Amino acid sequence: MTELMKLKTDYAGRDFLSLLDYTAEDLAYFLDVADYLKAEHKAGHETPYLKGKTMGLIFEKSSTRTRVSFESGIYYLGGMGLFLSSHDLQIGRGEPIKDTARVLSRFLNGLMIRTFSHDIVTELAEYADIPVINGLTDLLHPCQVLADLQTIREHKGKLAGLKMAFIGDGNNMAHSLMNGGARMGMHVCCACPEGYLPDAHVVAEAQAAAQDAGGSVTVVNDPMEAAKDADVIYTDVWASMGQEAEKAAREAVFAGVYQVNDKLMAQAKADAMVLHCLPAHRGEEITEEVFESHPEIFDEAENRLYAQMAVMALLLLDK
Ligand code: CP
Ligand code: NVA
Numbered sequence: 578m579t580e581l582m583k584l585k586t587d588y589a590g591r592d593f594l595s596l597l598d599y600t601a602e603d604l605a606y607f608l609d610v611a612d613y614l615k616a617e618h619k620a621g622h623e624t625p626y627l628k629g630k631t632m633g634l635i636f637e638k639s640s641t642r643t644r645v646s647f648e649s650g651i652y653y654l655g656g657m658g659l660f661l662s663s664h665d666l667q668i669g670r671g672e673p674i675k676d677t678a679r680v681l682s683r684f685l686n687g688l689m690i691r692t693f694s695h696d697i698v699t700e701l702a703e704y705a706d707i708p709v710i711n712g713l714t715d716l717l718h719p720c721q722v723l724a725d726l727q728t729i730r731e732h733k734g735k736l737a738g739l740k741m742a743f744i745g746d747g748n749n750m751a752h753s754l755m756n757g758g759a760r761m762g763m764h765v766c767c768a769c770p771e772g773y774l775p776d777a778h779v780v781a782e783a784q785a786a787a788q789d790a791g792g793s794v795t796v797v798n799d800p801m802e803a804a805k806d807a808d809v810i811y812t813d814v815w816a817s818m819g820q821e822a823e824k825a826a827r828e829a830v831f832a833g834v835y836q837v838n839d840k841l842m843a844q845a846k847a848d849a850m851v852l853h854c855l856p857a858h859r860g861e862e863i864t865e866e867v868f869e870s871h872p873e874i875f876d877e878a879e880n881r882l883y884a885q886m887a888v889m890a891l892l893l894l895d896k
Contacts, residue, residue, distance in 0.1 A: 588891040592702045593710045596719045596756040610887035626890035627656030630686040637663040637692040638818045643712050646881040678704035687893045708892035718749045721854045722757040724884035728877040737762035742803040743811045745835045747775030750813040759787035766795045768803035804844040811852045812837045812862045837863040
């Protein structure tokens with residue numbers, strides 16, 4: 578076995594709930610470790626940072642990427658992941674989160690949860706003695722954005738100073754992109770319709786972080802304005818998980834305007850990347866043509882594996 582990189586112990590035992598819980602230096606280190614794990618994995622080298630350790634993966638919502646990248650990532654790190662569906666757990670029958678947290682802490686070394694209210698994740702983290710990773714809430718999706726930052730850095734060689742436009746609903750993705758982009762000194766501009774703007778408190782926090790890092794965070798209504806000279810164009814579904822009943826009403830507001838298409842791409846830099854957290858709804862937030870001409874979307878999906886392996890290796894490390 579090749580010698581393993583010695584990881585910093587500074588993050589051992591911490592939670593990963595929001596990107597704003599970490600400094601720019603921290604996030605850059607997470608990305609360095611993610612790049613290292615990617616290179617080692619592709620070279621066929623083992624990286625058993627989770628040898629003998631277990632991670633519980635609680636899902637209260639559907640998932641393809643998060644579930645499979647966490648499960649396979651834990652395996653590649655030499656640990657064992659337990660998929661825990663809320664349909665089967667006692668939390669689905671009303672057992673309190675705080676009890677679940679204390680019980681699972683006696684069995685496991687780490688927990689990931691995908692759920693609805695962000696308060697559920699913070700409560701789980703408060704009562705758990707083990708690191709808790711946010712695998713998506715209605716408010717934030719930090720694992721996705723860590724992988725997005727890794728992908729942008731890979732393709733553009735840097736993050737600070739780049740302009741990233743988010744087109745669509747002011748949702749969990751918009752929030753985490755503002756947080757992550759702001760921390761790394763990017764210029765993040767979200768174009769969202771009235772009534773679907775990002776949370777004002779999240780915007781204010783991200784703006785403060787951006788100011789410290791020499792970047793900016795702005796919110797506009799016009800997608801063309803956001804896309805102007807952008808290095809990265811990002812979009813996501815108009816109706817997120819849990820908003821299925823609003824689908825038709827949302828379509829009426831977003832259709833035809835909040836779409837990444839050739840006209841919008843003409844506003845961006847000629848070499849602009851297109852990113853989408855996936856799953857994508859072609860013909861809605863992105864056209865088939867734009868989607869199929871930007872294969873970096875699949876590099877982005879791939880990096881979920883390595884970004885999360887980095888998070889788990891660092892948080893579950895013995896001090
Ligand atoms: N992007 C993302 O989190 O995908 P899944 O919902 O498939 O996990
Ligand atoms: N905003 C989307 C992201 C899915 C990865 C949702 O919450 O459904």
